[in-house]
Amino acid sequence: MVFGLDDADLKVMLIQRAGAPFEGRWALPGGFVRPDETLDEAARRELDEETGLKRVFLEQLYTFGAIKRDPRERVISVAYYALCNLRDHKVQAATDASAAAWFDLHKLPALAFDHDEILKTAVERLRGKVRYVPIGFELLPRKFTLTQLQRLYEKILDRQLDKRNFRKKVLAMGILEETDEMQQGVAHRAARLYRFDEPSYKRMVKQGFNFEL
Amino acid sequence: MVFGLDDADLKVMLIQRAGAPFEGRWALPGGFVRPDETLDEAARRELDEETGLKRVFLEQLYTFGAIKRDPRERVISVAYYALCNLRDHKVQAATDASAAAWFDLHKLPALAFDHDEILKTAVERLRGKVRYVPIGFELLPRKFTLTQLQRLYEKILDRQLDKRNFRKKVLAMGILEETDEMQQGVAHRAARLYRFDEPSYKRMVKQGFNFEL
Numbered sequence: 001m002v003f004g005l006d007d008a009d010l011k012v013m014l015i016q017r018a019g020a021p022f023e024g025r026w027a028l029p030g031g032f033v034r035p036d037e038t039l040d041e042a043a044r045r046e047l048d049e050e051t052g053l054k055r056v057f058l059e060q061l062y063t064f065g066a067i068k069r070d071p072r073e074r075v076i077s078v079a080y081y082a083l084c085n086l087r088d089h090k091v092q093a094a095t096d097a098s099a100a101a102w103f104d105l106h107k108l109p110a111l112a113f114d115h116d117e118i119l120k121t122a123v124e125r126l127r128g129k130v131r132y133v134p135i136g137f138e139l140l141p142r143k144f145t146l147t148q149l150q151r152l153y154e155k156i157l158d159r160q161l162d163k164r165n166f167r168k169k170v171l172a173m174g175i176l177e178e179t180d181e182m183q184q185g186v187a188h189r190a191a192r193l194y195r196f197d198e199p200s201y202k203r204m205v206k207q208g209f210n211f212e213l
Numbered sequence: 214m215v216f217g218l219d220d221a222d223l224k225v226m227l228i229q230r231a232g233a234p235f236e237g238r239w240a241l242p243g244g245f246v247r248p249d250e251t252l253d254e255a256a257r258r259e260l261d262e263e264t265g266l267k268r269v270f271l272e273q274l275y276t277f278g279a280i281k282r283d284p285r286e287r288v289i290s291v292a293y294y295a296l297c298n299l300r301d302h303k304v305q306a307a308t309d310a311s312a313a314a315w316f317d318l319h320k321l322p323a324l325a326f327d328h329d330e331i332l333k334t335a336v337e338r339l340r341g342k343v344r345y346v347p348i349g350f351e352l353l354p355r356k357f358t359l360t361q362l363q364r365l366y367e368k369i370l371d372r373q374l375d376k377r378n379f380r381k382k383v384l385a386m387g388i389l390e391e392t393d394e395m396q397q398g399v400a401h402r403a404a405r406l407y408r409f410d411e412p413s414y415k416r417m418v419k420q421g422f423n424f425e426l
Contacts, residue, residue, distance in 0.1 A: 033289070036280065037280070038278050038279055040278075060276060062273060063252060063276045063291045065246065065251055065253075065255075066251055067249065067251060076246070076291070078276045078278065078289070078291075131345070132344070
């Protein structure tokens with residue numbers, strides 16, 4: 001399950017199934033684990049094969065084992081989720097997927113298998129995570145405006161946040177570094193660009209906090 | 214992986230293997246998933262069969278899939294962890310385990326397979342969890358003293374906490390209810406008994422917080 005952020009929206013990568021079951025339906029990318037690879041390796045290989053995505057943040061999500069989740073046979077799926085920035089990652093469909101595309105999180109088709117449930121679990125995990133670890137490093141471009149960061153949090157939490165309050169809290173976290181650059185190519189008032197201070201960011205990921213918004 | 218709390222210590226339930234591989238070595242209880250049961254059902258069944266524990270809090274932990282973790286064949290283990298109060302739950306070894314026993318978290322034997330790693334992951338999860346959700350409902354007796362609650366946090370976090378500060382913070386969480394009963398059977402100053410206010414507790418589990426200690 002791959003989350004991607006473009007300029008405005010939080011997207012999900014889906015692949016269109018080329019064969020039975022659920023031929024033509026959209027699904028999360030995935031496949032079978034080979035005897036000679038670990039689960040992490042299988043997740044990275046399948047993601048690369050089906051979408052061309054490499055070197056993204058990837059973490060185990062949850063294992064789904066309902067009895068009839070695959071009509072062919074008993075299949076247990078170890079789900080992973082990935083975060084990436086759409087500007088840095090071109091997506092291409094490959095091998096057994098007939099198409100790969102980014103979908104807006106709010107405009108999703110009905111998915112094959114129990115992938116709706118996996119997707120829901122991943123969204124909940126992401127939503128839970130923003131409450132106690134910083135997030136955004138993998139999703140945002142290297143330099144970004146505070147408005148971009150706020151939009152990301154709003155997309156994940158699915159609600160509007162107060163601008164003044166958000167800025168105050170996010171700056172108080174001590175993980176942002178002001179650059180001396182301004183946003184390029186905007187017609188009106190250009191905003192300051194920030195970047196994550198990587199050591200502080202990593203410390204906060206380890207240590208956690210409560211980011212009440 | 215079962216955590217149990219007795220009066221003073223955080224314990225881990227281990228079973229002694231009755232057959233190869235690792236015969237005689239201690240291991241986490243577990244077994245194979247049957248075609249007609251979900252992962253959750255398999256975890257509950259195995260726990261009951263190997264230790265006699267029923268109706269405990271059980272949650273999926275992580276899935277372990279290193280290539281040679283079982284010398285017999287490729288085995289992928291979906292690990293679960295459970296929390297229980299030792300007073301309420303008698304343990305008995307059964308079926309394929311030759312013995313079942315509680316071990317102090319700090320005095321563990323070397324475990325079979327990669328169970329040391331699974332155990333470490335479970336301890337980390339528990340340690341992470343106390344930071345942002347209330348914990349203790351499943352581990353403590355129904356009524357308990359603030360000292361018992363503090364001991365539990367100290368055992369999980371593996372460090373001493375300041376008594377005054379702990380009490381202030383834990384009472385401010387708004388999930389404890391003072392009873393009009395005092396601790397029984399103590400020689401000197403008996404302490405007040407508290408219980409969890411279940412609706413507030415459950416709301417806090419859902420909502421989370423940051424419990425800086």
